[in-house]
Amino acid sequence: MIQSHxxxxxxxxxxxxxxxxxxxxxxxxxxxxxxxxxxxxxxxxTVIQKFLLYVQHSTExxxxxxxxxxTYQEKLDCYYQFSKNQCLATExxxxxxxxxxxxxxxxxxxxxxxxxxxxx
Numbered sequence: 001m002i003q004s005h006x007x008x009x010x011x012x013x014x015x016x017x018x019x020x021x022x023x024x025x026x027x028x029x030x031x032x033x034x035x036x037x038x039x040x041x042x043x044x045x046t047v048i049q050k051f052l053l054y055v056q057h058s059t060e061x062x063x064x065x066x067x068x069x070x071t072y073q074e075k076l077d078c079y080y081q082f083s084k085n086q087c088l089a090t091e092x093x094x095x096x097x098x099x100x101x102x103x104x105x106x107x108x109x110x111x112x113x114x115x116x117x118x119x120x
């Protein structure tokens with residue numbers, strides 16, 4: 001299933017299906033779905049796809065490391081690293097969304113300034 005999901009993420013597939021198939025925490029899933037419904041732009045979709053790809057990679061690494069762990073300490077260390085990776089992915093998602101928001105705000109502000117500048 002992981003392999004087929006990897007192929008799915010790389011193709012142009014419905015973003016809602018990708019979110020569902022990523023097996024995210026239900027709260028995070030609701031946030032991403034809400035974000036797409038409120039702002040269904042291709043830029044937002046690209047940022048979310050990037051996030052989902054990172055989460056998928058992190059999950060695959062977790063399971064391969066987990067199965068190779070010999071002690072519970074190693075398994076806990078593996079889970080700790082997985083949790084840190086999830087936090088990092090979320091931080092990157094927030095940063096990417098902030099940069100898109102700033103980009104849109106700048107465009108809007110410049111548009112308003114131009115309108116005001118050419119109004120007689």
